[in-house]
Amino acid sequence: MNDLKRILLKLSGEALAGDKDFGFDEATCLKVAEQVKQITDKGTQVAIVIGGGNFWRGRNSSKIIERTKSDQIGMLGTVMNCIYVSEIFRTLGMQTEVYTPFMCGAFTKLFSKDAAVADLNAGKVVFFAGGTGHPYFSTDTGTTLRAIEIEADAILLAKAVDGVYDSDPKTNPNAKKYDSVSIQQVVDERLQVVDLTATIMCMENKMPMVVFGLNEENSIVKTLYGEFTGTYVTV
Template identity: 85%
Template structure:
């Protein structure tokens, strides 16, 4: 893997809840923070997007709430996650900034590329909460959008599954894991690495992805500097 000077790390909300499946697991968040601090201390600029699935699953959460409102609830879930994890990171000695695409009073900064780039250059860990700020777009799309805007070297997808497979390994024991796959193959085969909108955005903007298992020991640090055990999703230069 080439030296990555600026990354966007995508974390699932469910991963932050640990074994509880809801809310926050402090030990899990502290472990993520420990690893992020290590890579920041080595000079890598880190931006983070966190899903909201530990609080709300969007359109799957209710049969009666209208989709736009459901998505707005999910956006606020990601804001809570980012504020919480930001504070966990601060206890570990990092400086942070939380950006949202809509005004949240004094809780967050309103996103602007220049402000985010300045924060990264100052060594802050930057959190992008609230998705794109619009319904019908997932945090996957928000992740890709922000990665393109800040000119990240790659998106790091920390998942429950340790890479990209030709089919769901939880359902099919004979599923084959890819060590490397092109973004065009992901599109052609409809492999659900991220949603289709986000995948097409990566394809059009030549944004590579690195998929790995968050629960493996030191997985974030190892993905950048050590033995990588996930899947590279490559793009044509």
């Protein structure tokens, strides 16, 4: 894994909330920042997408709000997450930029592939907030889209669970964990890695994924440098 020069790291919003289940857990965010600093100091370029589930989930947060507006609230949740985590990173001496697919005044930059890649080449950690900017697309799809656009070597999925299972390990104690699984198998068996739209995009563009548990000790660094215990999704 240490041959990856540019990665897109997808962080679960719920995982960043720690035990609080809502909002931010500063200690958890600091642990992420410390790990990202270690890998950027070694020359790996890092882009980050953060889900908004610690604030809002567009598709199931309300039965009375129209879906488009609900999704827009979720997009703004990811903007808050990225601005917050970006500032945590800055306290450790990293340079960062936050990009969105829509204007947010002076809070963020409007997404441009060329600008984002230039920032990565300059050693900055780049955050992609706001998903795709459109309703009916999850942050999984936004993650895959941005990874393909910036020509990342792989997507690293830091989740609340420690890999890919054949069923939900929270409800099935006998769920089988995969060390490696093909993207075709993910599609055929509807395995819960990313949503189907994002999975098809990864398949068509040969974008590998790596799934691991964010809350395991030093898991981001271990994933890149040889002590990986999650699941490889191969293409």
